[in-house]
Amino acid sequence: MSASRSDSRTGVWLVGARGSVATTVVAGCAAVTAGLHPPVGMVTETPAFAGAGLPALSSLVFGGHDTLDCPLPKRAEALAAGGVLPPGLPSAVHAELAAADREIRPGGPLPGDTRDEDELIDAFAADLRDFAERVGARRTVVVNVASTEPVAAGAALPPSSLYAAAALRAGCPYVNFTPSTGLHHPALAAPAADSGLPYAGRDGKTGQTLLRSVLGPMFAQRALAVRAWSGTNLLGGGDGAALADPAAAAAKNAGKERVLADTLGGPVEGQVHIDDVPALGDWKTAWDHIAFDGFLGARMVLQTTWQGCDSALAAPLVLDLARLTARAHAAGRAGPLGELGFFFKDPVGEGPAGLGEQYAELVRFGEELRGDGDGADAGAGERR
Numbered sequence: 065m066s067a068s069r070s071d072s073r074t075g076v077w078l079v080g081a082r083g084s085v086a087t088t089v090v091a092g093c094a095a096v097t098a099g100l101h102p103p104v105g106m107v108t109e110t111p112a113f114a115g116a117g118l119p120a121l122s123s124l125v126f127g128g129h130d131t132l133d134c135p136l137p138k139r140a141e142a143l144a145a146g147g148v149l150p151p152g153l154p155s156a157v158h159a160e161l162a163a164a165d166r167e168i169r170p171g172g173p174l175p176g177d178t179r180d181e182d183e184l185i186d187a188f189a190a191d192l193r194d195f196a197e198r199v200g201a202r203r204t205v206v207v208n209v210a211s212t213e214p215v216a217a218g219a220a221l222p223p224s225s226l227y228a229a230a231a232l233r234a235g236c237p238y239v240n241f242t243p244s245t246g247l248h249h250p251a252l253a254a255p256a257a258d259s260g261l262p263y264a265g266r267d268g269k270t271g272q273t274l275l276r277s278v279l280g281p282m283f284a285q286r287a288l289a290v291r292a293w294s295g296t297n298l299l300g301g302g303d304g305a306a307l308a309d310p311a312a313a314a315a316k317n318a319g320k321e322r323v324l325a326d327t328l329g330g331p332v333e334g335q336v337h338i339d340d341v342p343a344l345g346d347w348k349t350a351w352d353h354i355a356f357d358g359f360l361g362a363r364m365v366l367q368t369t370w371q372g373c374d375s376a377l378a379a380p381l382v383l384d385l386a387r388l389t390a391r392a393h394a395a396g397r398a399g400p401l402g403e404l405g406f407f408f409k410d411p412v413g414e415g416p417a418g419l420g421e422q423y424a425e426l427v428r429f430g431e432e433l434r435g436d437g438d439g440a441d442a443g444a445g446e447r448r
Contacts, residue, residue: 074119075201076386077192077236079227080210081128081168083302084148084346085241087139087161088379089209090126091149094160097122100153105380107406107426108387116433117394118387125199127167129188129227130210131174136165146345148375167195173223181221188230196234203393205386206231207239208246208265209378211306216245225249232259237393239385240265241378243410257399262392264385264401267409270377271370272297272336272350273323274419279354279366280327281418289357293324294334296351300344303374322410326417346375381407388429395436403429 078086095101096109103109108118140154140161154161169191173184196204208224216222221229224244231238232247232255240246240263247256247263256263269277272295283290325331334353350370358364385407392401402413406422416422 073123073125073199073201074386074390075196075199075204076124076126077195077204077206077231078126078128078382079171079206079208079224080130081126081164082130082132082134082136082139083209083211084139084143084375085209085378085382086128086130087136087143088148088375089382090136090161090164091140091143091153091157092379093121093124093126093383094157095153098157100156101150103380105377106384107381108384112427113430116391116430117436118391118433121383121387124383124386125167125201126164127169127195127199128164129169129171129191131171136161136168143346143375146347148346148373167199169195171223171227173226181226184226185229185233188227189233192230192234192236203237203390204234205237205239205389205393207241207382207386208244209241209382210244211302212242213244213306216249219251221249221251225252228252229255232256232261235259235261237261237389238263238265239382239389241268241382241385243267247412260398262389262397262399262401263412264389264404265408265410265412268378268381269323269407269409270374270381271348271372272352273409275352275368275370276323277327277417277419277422279368280324281420283354283356284328290328290332290354291357291363292333292353292355294353295336297336297338297348298341298344298350299338299348299374300340300342301346301374303348323417347371347373388433391433395433401429 078089080086096103137154137158140149143149144151144154173179179187192204206227208227210224213222213224216225222245224242224246228238228246229252238247238261243266246265248266352368354366356364385404388404389401400413402411402415403425405411405415406419406426415425
Protein backbone atom coordinates (compact mmCIF):
# COMPACT_ATOMS: atom_id res chain seq x y z
CA MET A 65 0.00 0.00 0.00
CA SER A 66 1.45 3.35 -0.97
CA ALA A 67 2.08 5.91 1.76
CA SER A 68 0.01 8.53 -0.04
CA ARG A 69 -3.05 6.30 -0.17
CA SER A 70 -2.62 5.27 3.47
CA ASP A 71 -2.32 8.87 4.60
CA SER A 72 -5.49 9.88 2.76
CA ARG A 73 -7.95 7.29 4.14
CA THR A 74 -9.61 6.99 7.53
CA GLY A 75 -11.40 3.83 8.57
CA VAL A 76 -14.74 3.93 10.39
CA TRP A 77 -15.58 0.58 11.96
CA LEU A 78 -19.23 0.35 13.01
CA VAL A 79 -20.29 -2.14 15.67
CA GLY A 80 -23.84 -2.97 14.64
CA ALA A 81 -22.89 -2.32 11.02
CA ARG A 82 -26.11 -3.61 9.46
CA GLY A 83 -28.48 -1.67 11.70
CA SER A 84 -30.54 1.37 10.78
CA VAL A 85 -28.08 3.93 12.16
CA ALA A 86 -25.05 2.37 10.48
CA THR A 87 -26.85 2.03 7.15
CA THR A 88 -27.91 5.67 7.31
CA VAL A 89 -24.32 6.68 8.16
CA VAL A 90 -22.89 4.92 5.11
CA ALA A 91 -25.64 6.04 2.73
CA GLY A 92 -25.58 9.59 4.10
CA CYS A 93 -21.82 9.94 3.80
CA ALA A 94 -21.97 8.77 0.19
CA ALA A 95 -24.87 11.11 -0.61
CA VAL A 96 -23.18 14.18 0.88
CA THR A 97 -19.84 13.34 -0.74
CA ALA A 98 -21.52 13.04 -4.14
CA GLY A 99 -23.35 16.34 -3.67
CA LEU A 100 -26.76 14.65 -3.72
CA HIS A 101 -27.74 16.16 -0.37
CA PRO A 102 -26.37 18.93 1.87
CA PRO A 103 -24.71 17.99 5.20
CA VAL A 104 -27.69 18.98 7.35
CA GLY A 105 -27.12 18.07 11.01
CA MET A 106 -23.33 17.76 10.68
CA VAL A 107 -21.63 20.09 13.13
CA THR A 108 -18.21 19.41 11.59
CA GLU A 109 -19.39 20.85 8.26
CA THR A 110 -20.11 24.26 9.79
CA PRO A 111 -17.65 27.20 9.55
CA ALA A 112 -16.53 26.70 13.17
CA PHE A 113 -14.57 23.61 12.08
CA ALA A 114 -13.15 24.85 8.79
CA GLY A 115 -9.40 24.35 8.74
CA ALA A 116 -9.40 22.02 11.77
CA GLY A 117 -7.71 19.27 9.76
CA LEU A 118 -10.63 16.84 9.97
CA PRO A 119 -10.58 13.92 7.54
CA ALA A 120 -12.67 14.63 4.46
CA LEU A 121 -15.95 12.75 4.14
CA SER A 122 -14.67 11.38 0.85
CA SER A 123 -11.73 9.79 2.70
CA LEU A 124 -13.87 7.72 5.07
CA VAL A 125 -13.93 3.96 4.47
CA PHE A 126 -16.53 1.85 6.28
CA GLY A 127 -16.56 -1.64 7.74
CA GLY A 128 -17.85 -3.25 10.89
CA HIS A 129 -19.11 -6.13 12.96
CA ASP A 130 -22.65 -7.45 13.13
CA THR A 131 -24.47 -10.65 13.98
CA LEU A 132 -27.08 -10.00 11.25
CA ASP A 133 -26.67 -11.00 7.60
CA CYS A 134 -29.02 -8.59 5.78
CA PRO A 135 -26.86 -6.82 3.12
CA LEU A 136 -26.59 -3.06 3.45
CA PRO A 137 -28.16 -2.31 0.03
CA LYS A 138 -31.23 -4.33 1.01
CA ARG A 139 -31.36 -2.68 4.44
CA ALA A 140 -31.17 0.73 2.77
CA GLU A 141 -34.10 -0.16 0.51
CA ALA A 142 -36.17 -1.05 3.58
CA LEU A 143 -35.25 2.27 5.21
CA ALA A 144 -36.26 4.15 2.06
CA ALA A 145 -39.59 2.31 2.02
CA GLY A 146 -40.12 3.46 5.61
CA GLY A 147 -39.34 7.08 4.77
CA VAL A 148 -36.01 7.15 6.63
CA LEU A 149 -33.90 7.51 3.46
CA PRO A 150 -34.99 9.58 0.46
CA PRO A 151 -36.58 7.67 -2.43
CA GLY A 152 -33.98 6.59 -4.95
CA LEU A 153 -31.00 7.11 -2.64
CA PRO A 154 -30.27 3.39 -2.09
CA SER A 155 -29.84 2.87 -5.84
CA ALA A 156 -27.84 6.10 -6.22
CA VAL A 157 -25.29 5.00 -3.60
CA HIS A 158 -25.54 1.24 -4.17
CA ALA A 159 -21.84 0.90 -4.95
CA GLU A 160 -20.81 2.55 -1.66
CA LEU A 161 -23.27 0.46 0.34
CA ALA A 162 -22.05 -2.73 -1.31
CA ALA A 163 -18.40 -1.80 -0.71
CA ALA A 164 -19.09 -1.23 3.00
CA ASP A 165 -21.08 -4.47 3.20
CA ARG A 166 -18.09 -6.43 1.90
CA GLU A 167 -16.09 -5.13 4.89
CA ILE A 168 -18.56 -6.35 7.53
CA ARG A 169 -17.40 -9.32 9.61
CA PRO A 170 -19.41 -11.65 11.90
CA GLY A 171 -19.80 -10.33 15.40
CA GLY A 172 -20.55 -12.23 18.56
CA PRO A 173 -20.56 -14.09 20.74
CA LEU A 174 -23.31 -16.08 19.05
CA PRO A 175 -25.09 -19.04 20.68
CA GLY A 176 -22.78 -22.04 20.70
CA ASP A 177 -19.59 -19.98 20.36
CA THR A 178 -17.00 -21.73 22.55
CA ARG A 179 -14.31 -19.03 22.38
CA ASP A 180 -13.38 -17.38 25.65
CA GLU A 181 -13.24 -13.60 26.12
CA ASP A 182 -9.59 -13.26 25.16
CA GLU A 183 -10.07 -15.30 21.99
CA LEU A 184 -13.08 -13.21 20.97
CA ILE A 185 -11.18 -9.97 21.59
CA ASP A 186 -8.24 -11.27 19.57
CA ALA A 187 -10.52 -12.23 16.69
CA PHE A 188 -12.28 -8.86 16.65
CA ALA A 189 -8.93 -7.02 16.87
CA ALA A 190 -7.60 -9.10 13.96
CA ASP A 191 -10.63 -8.03 11.90
CA LEU A 192 -9.77 -4.40 12.62
CA ARG A 193 -6.11 -4.78 11.67
CA ASP A 194 -7.00 -6.67 8.49
CA PHE A 195 -9.50 -3.98 7.51
CA ALA A 196 -7.00 -1.17 8.02
CA GLU A 197 -4.37 -2.99 5.98
CA ARG A 198 -6.78 -3.93 3.21
CA VAL A 199 -8.28 -0.48 2.69
CA GLY A 200 -5.08 1.43 3.41
CA ALA A 201 -6.35 3.38 6.41
CA ARG A 202 -3.73 5.09 8.55
CA ARG A 203 -6.14 4.99 11.52
CA THR A 204 -9.52 3.42 12.17
CA VAL A 205 -12.12 4.77 14.60
CA VAL A 206 -14.41 2.15 16.15
CA VAL A 207 -17.95 3.43 16.79
CA ASN A 208 -20.51 1.37 18.69
CA VAL A 209 -23.99 1.90 17.19
CA ALA A 210 -25.42 -1.49 18.16
CA SER A 211 -28.67 -2.00 20.07
CA THR A 212 -28.66 -1.19 23.77
CA GLU A 213 -27.68 -4.09 26.01
CA PRO A 214 -28.67 -4.55 29.69
CA VAL A 215 -26.43 -3.10 32.38
CA ALA A 216 -23.44 -5.39 32.88
CA ALA A 217 -23.45 -7.50 36.04
CA GLY A 218 -20.45 -9.30 37.42
CA ALA A 219 -16.93 -9.64 36.07
CA ALA A 220 -17.81 -11.03 32.63
CA LEU A 221 -17.37 -8.64 29.71
CA PRO A 222 -20.63 -7.96 27.81
CA PRO A 223 -20.44 -7.86 23.99
CA SER A 224 -20.02 -4.07 23.88
CA SER A 225 -16.97 -4.36 26.14
CA LEU A 226 -15.48 -7.15 24.05
CA TYR A 227 -15.60 -4.86 21.01
CA ALA A 228 -14.19 -1.96 23.04
CA ALA A 229 -11.34 -4.14 24.27
CA ALA A 230 -10.64 -5.21 20.68
CA ALA A 231 -10.40 -1.56 19.65
CA LEU A 232 -7.77 -0.98 22.33
CA ARG A 233 -5.88 -4.11 21.33
CA ALA A 234 -5.85 -3.06 17.67
CA GLY A 235 -4.74 0.51 18.53
CA CYS A 236 -8.00 2.12 17.41
CA PRO A 237 -9.71 5.18 18.93
CA TYR A 238 -13.14 4.28 20.28
CA VAL A 239 -16.55 5.98 20.46
CA ASN A 240 -19.54 4.52 22.32
CA PHE A 241 -22.70 6.05 20.81
CA THR A 242 -24.91 3.74 22.91
CA PRO A 243 -25.72 3.45 26.63
CA SER A 244 -24.12 -0.03 26.67
CA THR A 245 -21.13 -0.66 28.92
CA GLY A 246 -18.30 -0.50 26.37
CA LEU A 247 -15.15 0.94 27.96
CA HIS A 248 -17.03 1.66 31.22
CA HIS A 249 -16.40 -1.89 32.45
CA PRO A 250 -13.99 -1.83 35.43
CA ALA A 251 -11.77 -4.44 33.78
CA LEU A 252 -11.04 -2.05 30.90
CA ALA A 253 -10.14 1.03 32.96
CA ALA A 254 -6.42 0.23 33.15
CA PRO A 255 -6.07 -0.95 29.51
CA ALA A 256 -7.85 2.22 28.32
CA ALA A 257 -5.58 4.43 30.41
CA ASP A 258 -2.46 2.62 29.20
CA SER A 259 -3.45 2.52 25.54
CA GLY A 260 -2.53 6.10 24.66
CA LEU A 261 -5.74 6.26 22.62
CA PRO A 262 -8.51 8.87 22.64
CA TYR A 263 -12.04 7.70 23.35
CA ALA A 264 -15.48 9.27 23.66
CA GLY A 265 -19.03 8.43 24.73
CA ARG A 266 -21.52 7.44 26.06
CA ASP A 267 -25.05 7.38 24.54
CA GLY A 268 -25.67 9.80 21.71
CA LYS A 269 -27.86 12.81 22.54
CA THR A 270 -30.28 12.85 19.61
CA GLY A 271 -33.80 13.79 20.72
CA GLN A 272 -35.54 14.00 24.08
CA THR A 273 -32.31 14.40 26.04
CA LEU A 274 -31.01 17.00 23.59
CA LEU A 275 -34.06 19.07 24.47
CA ARG A 276 -33.60 18.39 28.19
CA SER A 277 -30.00 19.64 28.05
CA VAL A 278 -31.33 22.97 26.72
CA LEU A 279 -34.39 23.33 28.96
CA GLY A 280 -32.69 22.21 32.19
CA PRO A 281 -30.22 25.14 32.23
CA MET A 282 -33.05 27.50 31.27
CA PHE A 283 -34.98 26.66 34.42
CA ALA A 284 -31.84 26.83 36.57
CA GLN A 285 -30.68 30.15 35.10
CA ARG A 286 -34.12 31.71 35.51
CA ALA A 287 -34.26 30.46 39.15
CA LEU A 288 -37.48 28.54 38.47
CA ALA A 289 -38.02 25.56 40.77
CA VAL A 290 -38.69 22.33 38.88
CA ARG A 291 -40.95 20.10 40.98
CA ALA A 292 -41.23 17.12 38.61
CA TRP A 293 -40.08 16.11 35.15
CA SER A 294 -41.61 13.03 33.56
CA GLY A 295 -41.36 11.65 30.06
CA THR A 296 -42.58 8.95 27.72
CA ASN A 297 -40.92 7.54 24.60
CA LEU A 298 -42.76 5.61 21.89
CA LEU A 299 -40.47 3.94 19.39
CA GLY A 300 -40.21 0.91 17.17
CA GLY A 301 -37.48 -0.76 15.13
CA GLY A 302 -34.49 -2.50 16.67
CA ASP A 303 -34.21 0.04 19.47
CA GLY A 304 -37.84 -0.40 20.47
CA ALA A 305 -37.43 -4.18 20.63
CA ALA A 306 -34.17 -3.94 22.57
CA LEU A 307 -35.53 -1.39 25.04
CA ALA A 308 -38.59 -3.53 25.74
CA ASP A 309 -36.16 -5.35 28.05
CA PRO A 310 -36.45 -3.50 31.38
CA ALA A 311 -32.71 -3.92 32.04
CA ALA A 312 -31.83 -2.32 28.70
CA ALA A 313 -34.37 0.47 29.27
CA ALA A 314 -32.80 1.16 32.67
CA ALA A 315 -29.41 1.60 31.00
CA LYS A 316 -30.94 4.03 28.51
CA ASN A 317 -32.79 6.06 31.14
CA ALA A 318 -29.73 6.48 33.35
CA GLY A 319 -28.24 8.99 30.88
CA LYS A 320 -31.52 10.92 30.59
CA GLU A 321 -31.73 11.23 34.37
CA ARG A 322 -28.09 12.29 34.66
CA VAL A 323 -28.63 15.22 32.29
CA LEU A 324 -31.45 16.55 34.46
CA ALA A 325 -29.52 16.05 37.71
CA ASP A 326 -26.45 17.79 36.27
CA THR A 327 -28.31 20.77 34.81
CA LEU A 328 -30.79 21.27 37.67
CA GLY A 329 -28.28 20.74 40.46
CA GLY A 330 -29.75 17.52 41.81
CA PRO A 331 -32.29 14.72 41.22
CA VAL A 332 -35.87 15.64 40.39
CA GLU A 333 -39.09 13.70 40.82
CA GLY A 334 -40.35 11.84 37.76
CA GLN A 335 -39.46 8.97 35.46
CA VAL A 336 -39.05 8.23 31.77
CA HIS A 337 -41.09 5.39 30.29
CA ILE A 338 -40.09 3.65 27.06
CA ASP A 339 -42.75 1.78 25.07
CA ASP A 340 -42.05 -0.47 22.11
CA VAL A 341 -44.47 0.31 19.27
CA PRO A 342 -43.32 -1.82 16.30
CA ALA A 343 -45.63 -0.01 13.88
CA LEU A 344 -43.53 3.16 14.28
CA GLY A 345 -40.48 1.52 12.71
CA ASP A 346 -37.50 3.88 12.92
CA TRP A 347 -39.61 6.83 14.02
CA LYS A 348 -40.16 7.92 17.60
CA THR A 349 -42.31 10.28 19.66
CA ALA A 350 -41.12 11.66 23.00
CA TRP A 351 -43.30 13.60 25.43
CA ASP A 352 -42.12 15.56 28.45
CA HIS A 353 -44.25 16.99 31.25
CA ILE A 354 -42.43 19.57 33.42
CA ALA A 355 -44.06 20.91 36.56
CA PHE A 356 -42.39 23.99 38.00
CA ASP A 357 -42.98 26.84 40.43
CA GLY A 358 -42.80 30.51 39.52
CA PHE A 359 -42.85 33.72 41.54
CA LEU A 360 -44.94 33.59 44.74
CA GLY A 361 -45.39 29.86 44.28
CA ALA A 362 -47.43 30.06 41.07
CA ARG A 363 -47.63 26.51 39.75
CA MET A 364 -46.98 26.12 36.05
CA VAL A 365 -46.42 23.38 33.47
CA LEU A 366 -44.42 23.05 30.27
CA GLN A 367 -45.15 20.17 27.91
CA THR A 368 -43.04 19.26 24.90
CA THR A 369 -43.44 16.79 22.05
CA TRP A 370 -40.50 15.60 19.96
CA GLN A 371 -41.18 13.52 16.86
CA GLY A 372 -38.27 12.37 14.75
CA CYS A 373 -36.34 9.60 13.07
CA ASP A 374 -33.62 8.15 15.28
CA SER A 375 -31.40 7.07 12.41
CA ALA A 376 -31.53 10.45 10.67
CA LEU A 377 -30.81 12.22 13.97
CA ALA A 378 -27.92 9.93 14.89
CA ALA A 379 -26.13 9.45 11.56
CA PRO A 380 -24.67 12.97 11.16
CA LEU A 381 -23.44 12.88 14.76
CA VAL A 382 -21.69 9.55 14.15
CA LEU A 383 -19.89 11.08 11.18
CA ASP A 384 -18.96 14.13 13.28
CA LEU A 385 -17.60 11.93 16.06
CA ALA A 386 -15.62 9.70 13.73
CA ARG A 387 -13.95 12.72 12.13
CA LEU A 388 -13.25 14.54 15.40
CA THR A 389 -11.90 11.43 17.14
CA ALA A 390 -9.68 10.54 14.19
CA ARG A 391 -8.31 14.08 14.18
CA ALA A 392 -7.72 13.97 17.94
CA HIS A 393 -5.78 10.73 17.46
CA ALA A 394 -3.70 12.29 14.71
CA ALA A 395 -2.95 15.22 17.02
CA GLY A 396 -1.67 12.88 19.74
CA ARG A 397 -4.61 13.19 22.10
CA ALA A 398 -5.14 10.33 24.56
CA GLY A 399 -7.74 9.43 27.16
CA PRO A 400 -11.35 10.63 27.50
CA LEU A 401 -12.37 13.39 25.10
CA GLY A 402 -14.47 15.48 27.46
CA GLU A 403 -14.65 18.18 24.79
CA LEU A 404 -17.09 15.95 22.88
CA GLY A 405 -19.68 15.97 25.68
CA PHE A 406 -21.93 18.02 23.36
CA PHE A 407 -22.84 14.75 21.60
CA PHE A 408 -23.62 12.56 24.63
CA LYS A 409 -26.09 12.00 27.45
CA ASP A 410 -23.45 10.49 29.73
CA PRO A 411 -20.13 11.93 28.51
CA VAL A 412 -16.72 10.70 29.60
CA GLY A 413 -14.15 13.09 31.01
CA GLU A 414 -14.73 16.53 32.48
CA GLY A 415 -17.03 19.14 31.00
CA PRO A 416 -20.22 21.17 31.43
CA ALA A 417 -23.72 19.70 31.31
CA GLY A 418 -25.68 22.43 29.48
CA LEU A 419 -25.81 22.23 25.70
CA GLY A 420 -24.69 25.85 25.16
CA GLU A 421 -21.59 25.43 27.30
CA GLN A 422 -20.89 22.06 25.71
CA TYR A 423 -21.05 23.62 22.25
CA ALA A 424 -18.62 26.36 23.30
CA GLU A 425 -16.23 23.67 24.58
CA LEU A 426 -16.55 21.79 21.29
CA VAL A 427 -15.74 24.93 19.28
CA ARG A 428 -12.69 25.52 21.48
CA PHE A 429 -11.63 21.96 20.74
CA GLY A 430 -11.90 22.67 17.02
CA GLU A 431 -9.70 25.73 17.46
CA GLU A 432 -7.18 23.64 19.37
CA LEU A 433 -7.09 21.05 16.60
CA ARG A 434 -6.64 23.82 14.04
CA GLY A 435 -3.50 24.90 15.87
CA ASP A 436 -2.06 21.39 16.04
CA GLY A 437 -1.03 21.13 12.38
CA ASP A 438 -1.84 17.99 10.42
CA GLY A 439 -0.74 15.61 13.17
CA ALA A 440 0.29 13.05 10.57
CA ASP A 441 2.83 11.32 12.77
CA ALA A 442 1.17 11.88 16.13
CA GLY A 443 -0.74 9.42 18.26
CA ALA A 444 1.02 7.20 20.74
CA GLY A 445 -1.81 4.70 20.54
CA GLU A 446 -1.33 4.10 16.82
CA ARG A 447 -0.20 0.47 16.82
CA ARG A 448 -1.56 -1.30 13.81
